[in-house]
Amino acid sequence: MLKMAENKSYTIVEYFGGDCGYRCGYCKNDEGNFSHGMWSHTMTVQDYQDLVDRGWRRSGKYVYKPKLDKTCCPQYTIRCHALKFQPSKSHKKVLKKISKFISKGELPKGQDDGEPMDSVCDEAGPREPSNVCHSEVKRAAIADIQKELPECLAITEVQKEVADGAPADSETSRKNPGSVVEERTTKAAAPKPGMGADPGRPPCRKAKDLRKERRLQKEQIRQHADGDSSTPPTAAQTKQPKPLEDFINESLPDNSSHCLEFRRFLCDSPLEAEHSPDGPEVGYGSFHQQYWLDGRIVAVGVIDILPTCVSSVYFYYHPDFASLSLGSYSALREIAFTRQLQKQSPKLSFYYLGFYIHSCPKMRYKGQYRPSDLLCPETYAWVQIEQCLPQLENSRYARFNQDADAGDPRVLKDVGRALVLYRRAVMPYAAYSRKRKGSSDETEVQQYADLVGQVCAERILLYRA
Template sequence: MADPGPSVIEVIGPQRSSCGYCSGRKTSRTFGCWAVRLTVYDYQALIDRGWRRSGSYIYKPVMRRTCCPQYTIRLRASDFVPSKEQRRVQRRWDAFLRGERSAGRTDAAPPHSPSPRKQPQRPAASASDAAALADALRHAIAAVVAAGSLPPCEYRPPALKPPRVGKKAAGAALCAPVGPALVAQARKADPSVAASAESVAAAVAAELSTRLAATSMQRAEAAGGFVNLFTAPGPAGAAAGDARAAGEGPHGGQACGGAAEGAAHAQREGETGGGASERPERSGGGVQAGKRKQAEPQRLAGASGREQQLEVTLVPSRFDEEEYQLYKRYQMAVHGDSESECGRSQYKRFLCTAPFAHVPPTADPQAPACGFGAFHQQYRVDGQLVAVGVVDVLPRCLSSKYFFWDPDLASLSLGKVGALTEIQWVRDAAAGLPRDSPLQYYYLGYYIHSCPKMKYKADYSPSELLDPFEYTWHRYDAVRPLLDARAGRFVPLSDALRGGSDAGGAGAAPQTDGDDEDPGREGWAGEEGSILRQVVSLASNKVHMPLEALAKQFQLSGEGVQGGGGVVEALSGVVREWQAWAGPAGVSMALCLG
């Protein structure tokens, strides 16, 4: 294997920001670094110690102090056993591609055709129809609970009634305030529930849309926390209920982790990453896609009986206008972002920029056909872009970073389809590599036990959680009782499984008061210092640190700091000291501090 050269990072340090999971103000604690250059091998080592990236910003939660502890979660792809719900999602997607099922998508209305909202509605549901609808609603709620969007609870769904005149239910035959009602009931059972009324209504609407065959209704949509039922077919964009829509990584939470958007260094806009020059890898049926103009709105018929062609291709991570337009539609329809919140610079920084240099298979025989690096996996149906998965292909895994899809296809649960496709990609890649290849895993980002939107990640079984201090992996089923007992607080997994007690107080509530963004010597002696030692322990003899900045930032003793900055031989002793505290590591990394 060719020498990849050193990684170069700039340590930013501890960060505090508002939490996108529990909405706490300045309660999210992370330790951040800016990756000037990062090899895929070093990043693999970092994510196996609990780190993640947002563009070129890499960060790690400060687990004992943050409000919502985040555990790295992964799955050995060869061991994956799909659940009944996951098999149902795959069958529904396959039926759509065979032309046996409609996704509810329609053309833009012709210039002189009447608006769907102005079409006459059928009479309100009969008594028998009302009973069937109530039963369908109960089953939809049960599916949302099973997916992890709501905690288990005995939910009493609100009654479906003809709507009053208003924007939330314009043109609907029936409606109900499903979101507010279910969230209120969930929070009575579990005050830590962070789900919003809008996201719950969207999830229920998406599930309900698949259960209307025995009723007079043809579609369900969500708006402002309400679920609205319609007797006329139409676009299903409002029924955006896939649990994977929630954000971080592929599946849930916030799009940009922790301090990534808050740190000044993360505001820089870099060039699009990846650097791969190979042609896109074809990982699905169909011919290789070339450059395309932005697709005009068109119908994906599905139920017309015409089989549709799915094409999945892996392309280097870089800005693409067609992808960006799909991303913007997704963010605005599913997450309620304004157009100004979906700017090109934010999109490039978060989803296109990467600190990796591409490693082709000619440089590393353990690499798959696409090589190692940052990629976008494009999903096209009959040539039209319907979804994009943002992934990193690393020496031991495919790490799923984000997934966005056409909101008009919300009823098909494309987020889950994407996760199943990515798991199969790992299996296929491993099958084409030597038997001893380490590329065996699918990483799903962070798992937050107290966040209902994130719990479904563990449904990809048998998943494992990382102990962020001992760097050991534990089956989710084994640690779930420990997480349940701690009610959202940090659990040192290895120590807890041994029956020990953590010195840091696993059961202690996170510290959220006080201004300690510049922690000083005492702060660095705690978990932040441990994380810093962890970073420095990844260094060998190529460590470049302006010593004045080092002394100022990390409160080291003045011994050996003479020389007014620059690289000094005496620094090697400091590095050895850090390494002695942090333990051995076989990764070469260069650090630029200050």
């Protein structure tokens, strides 16, 4: 056994099981939601990354894993390939809405575009530990979050349950060169009576073809002026979509009515702040991303920067700006931020949106941030969402990995090697069992170690009273 080193970071957790059901915030089933839970006193970013990749997620210092084969509304971990992401039509609509507000000062009328909201520790949140006073845990969890909040902000979500939600726009604004070509839907005017088309006139051409040709001509003229003798761009090259960053920059015009700024701060969480030579400049850990409008804070996003991803945790905003779809806007900003960090740390290339809940229609919006994958609940392999959706249409619970021989690569093989923390000493569970003859917690420790896997079980310290 080893004494705890003062200069070494450990993950220390207390496990609370998960046998009892509680109220579901999605389908309102009184006892249909089941999850396993742990209280995290401290946690390294690598341990949390490994846990997230096994279906765990944190809410404050409470870390929980839904029991997907038992719970009424299965919650599947979803990640977006940030480097390959292209904004959809509805995403562009959100950015245009922000741009119009910033440039002209006009707030959209009515409410937001249908972004679903969850309260922090209410129905849709994680299950609380069964062997701890519920009210005490709830107060602690709320206090952990509320001490981070400016007084002017209202908490609206736990797991960034914000939807894109905007209906497809029937019309698009005039496109800039290099943008994705989109058709405008119009009604054709009835032809006037006459002798038919004049055979001496050239045939009519679609407006979008004319615009494409003019762009190509301008590009050829520009290259000629620059002395570029290379071949003119092909049609395929002219169709390259604009990157997300260009759309975001266009939504923040110069000389506008309002000034929207962003600031980033470390925030309190169980994750230990860490720096690595090959990591991002800001380091790893939990951060506030604050949205300031004309010197006034209007929204805050909490994110975890982990070794291979940016994980969205919470998002809350001032209710006066609900019509701006700030939830969707913040997701786009966080994807762009992930792309920025990847330039500093090549392994960091994913954006985790929390859980995808196919059985709840209003929570399917996360599947619109593509390309994306869902985590197989049995093998913990990532599978493209397009392959998963047909299975989820047939069954709420599904094994996504189609390889029948595939299994959990980190399956528990020896619970005796799981580490425990007992009286400030670190020891394998086998040594603890010998020391504590007659201990009756083997079933609980076995369940915990199965859920975190062999690798994490040998690295995370399970607190024993």
